[in-house]
Amino acid sequence: xxxxxxxxxxxxxxxxxxxxxxxxxxxxxxxxxxxxxxxxxxxxxxxxxxxxxxxxxxxxxxxxxxxxxxxxxxxxxxxxxxxxxxxxxxxxxxxxxxxxxxxxxxxxxxxxxxxxxxxxxxxxxxxxxxxxxxxxxxxxxxxxxxxxxxxxxxxxxxxxxxxxxxxxxxxxxxxxxxxxxxxxxxxxxxxxxxxxxxxxxxxxxxxxxxxxxxxxxxxxxxxxxxxxxxxxxxxxxxxxxxxxxxxxxxxxxxxxxxxxxxxxxxxxxxxxxxxxxxxxxxxxxxxxxxxxxxxxxxxxxxxxxxxxxxxxxxxxxxxxxxxxxxxxxxxxxxxxxxxxxxxxxxxxxx
Numbered sequence: 001x002x003x004x005x006x007x008x009x010x011x012x013x014x015x016x017x018x019x020x021x022x023x024x025x026x027x028x029x030x031x032x033x034x035x036x037x038x039x040x041x042x043x044x045x046x047x048x049x050x051x052x053x054x055x056x057x058x059x060x061x062x063x064x065x066x067x068x069x070x071x072x073x074x075x076x077x078x079x080x081x082x083x084x085x086x087x088x089x090x091x092x093x094x095x096x097x098x099x100x101x102x103x104x105x106x107x108x109x110x111x112x113x114x115x116x117x118x119x120x121x122x123x124x125x126x127x128x129x130x131x132x133x134x135x136x137x138x139x140x141x142x143x144x145x146x147x148x149x150x151x152x153x154x155x156x157x158x159x160x161x162x163x164x165x166x167x168x169x170x171x172x173x174x175x176x177x178x179x180x181x182x183x184x185x186x187x188x189x190x191x192x193x194x195x196x197x198x199x200x201x202x203x204x205x206x207x208x209x210x211x212x213x214x215x216x217x218x219x220x221x222x223x224x225x226x227x228x229x230x231x232x233x234x235x236x237x238x239x240x241x242x243x244x245x246x247x248x249x250x251x252x253x254x255x256x257x258x259x260x261x262x263x264x265x266x267x268x269x270x271x272x273x274x275x276x277x278x279x280x281x282x283x284x285x286x287x288x289x290x291x292x293x294x295x296x297x298x299x300x301x302x303x304x305x306x307x308x309x310x311x312x313x314x315x316x317x318x319x320x321x322x323x324x325x326x327x328x329x330x331x332x333x334x335x336x337x338x339x340x341x342x343x344x345x346x347x348x349x350x
Contacts, residue, residue, distance in 0.1 A: 038266065040073045040258070041096035043087055045203060045250060048077040050228045051288075052221065055157075055281045056100060059252075059273050066269035071262075073098065084202040092150050097258040100157075102250050103142070104185015105200075107325070111332035112145035114186035114325045115339060116156075118245045121190065121311060121318035122339070124348060126282055129247040130158040132342055141335050142251070152259040154252040155274035159282040160289075161242040165226060165235035166217035167210060171304060173314045182206055182218035186325050187244045193321040194314070210234040219245055222285050223292040232299035239304045240293070243311045319349075 042060065046053040060073040082090045087099045088106055103113035116138070123129040132138045133156050142153040164170060168179065177195030188198045196217075201209055206220045211234040218235070219242065220226050232238075252274050259267070293303050322340075326332040343349045 037070045037072055038262065040071075040098055040254075041076065041081065042073050042098040042100065043076045043078065043081045043090075043096060044100040045078055045084070045102060046100075046221070046225065047204065047229065051224050051284065052281065053077055055277050055284070058280065059277045062273035062276060063269045066272060067266055071266045071269060078202075078204055084204060088149075088151075091253065091255050094255055094257070096255075098252065098254045100250055101253055102184065102203075103145075104187065105202075107185045107188075108200075110145055110149070111325060111327045111329040112141070112335055114189065115322075115332065115335045116142045116145065116153075116249060116251070117185045118162075118187060118248050119322070119339060120187050120244045121246070121315045122322075122343060122348070123247045123346075126158050126160045126247045128342075128346060128348075129249060130156070130278070132339060133158065133249070136338060136342055138335075138338070141331065141338070145331055145335075146253060147256070150256045152254045152256045154254060154259075154270050155278070156249040156251055157274065157278045157281060158247065158249050159222060159278075159285050160247055161240065162219050162221060162245040162248055163223055163226065163242045164217055164219060164239040164244060165210070165231045166237040166239060167213070167235050168216055169237050169302070169304065170217065170239050170306075172307070173310050179216040180214070182209060182215050182220075183244060184219075186322065187219060189325040190318050190321040191244055193317060193324075207231065207234060222248075222289075223296075224285065224288045227292050227295055232296050232301050236301050237304060238293070238296050238301050239306050241306060243306060243314075315349075 044053055044056045046056065056075055060075050063071050063073055078084050081096055085105070087101060090096060091099045102117050104117035107114035107117075123132070133142075139153065139155065146153045170176065173194060176191065179196050181191055181196045181198055182201045183191045183196070183198050184200045188200055192198050199209070199215055203220060206218045207230055209215045210218055210231065220229065220231065252270065296303060322336055326336055340349060
């Protein structure tokens with residue numbers, strides 16, 4: 001009987017110990033989470049009220065939801081904290097913790113960024129570019145590119161083509177020569193190779209530059225976002241698909257010191273929310289593209305469906321421009337080699 005009681009006591013003790021261990025593993029959180037909420041500020045690429053900005057609202061809401069309301073990101077539209085061109089340095093310096101950006105804006109300083117944003121005449125489908133990021137080491141290489149600047153690349157938002165908006169008709173590649181255009185990143189190098197005089201304006205300045213005749217044509221955003229920004233009023237030719245940017249990746253990027261202080265579950269929430277928003281925005285764009293084209297036509301715009309044969313014939317010249325854009329930098333060359341190898345596997349390149 002005594003042995004039975006001892007056995008029962010031992011068993012209860014074991015259960016209690018196991019329960020304590022389970023409670024510790026289940027409820028223990030890093031001190032940051034225990035002490036209360038974390039509050040960040042984030043500046044996005046887009047104007048308030050536009051469709052892409054609404055998806056950034058979904059992103060910050062999802063992060064809050066995944067962390068039980070303990071990770072709050074206050075969202076600002078493009079230019080609300082600092083001018084768009086200053087966001088990189090502002091986040092780097094800790095003025096605010098996070099930005100949504102287009103890596104190509106800084107490609108002049110960091111050549112790798114030319115390839116983590118878009119590949120003109122390259123990946124034809126957004127799933128192909130996203131697969132490169134998630135399955136072939138693209139995110140890790142993007143993080144290597146950002147690390148020396150004291151920044152952390154969280155994840156991309158990947159979607160399809162961005163159209164070319166023009167004040168003059170562009171029906172073949174030869175029509176580009178002698179025109180003035182707004183392009184950034186790798187597109188600026190490639191379009192320059194086809195004779196375009198390139199001006200890398202911030203997104204928010206595209207409307208006024210077209211309106212005033214400073215440029216003849218521009219890349220800006222997807223069809224819906226560009227219609228919402230009023231481009232149908234200032235550029236009466238819409239060229240699709242956008243061979244200069246057949247697929248697109250914008251980026252969630254954080255100050256590295258601020259990111260490193262986050263508990264693991266908060267970091268995971270950023271990654272999960274980013275990938276969810278990427279897919280959701282892409283599907284929204286897919287559904288709305290045809291409706292947007294009808295709206296452009298209703299505004300008196302001509303929609304030019306660009307000949308795929310023209311794109312294929314021009315690709316070798318574009319590929320030469322890709323190599324030029326690496327500037328011989330080791331990481332940029334590694335990224336380009338990885339992408340071209342995948343494009344060959346996909347049958348896009350021979």
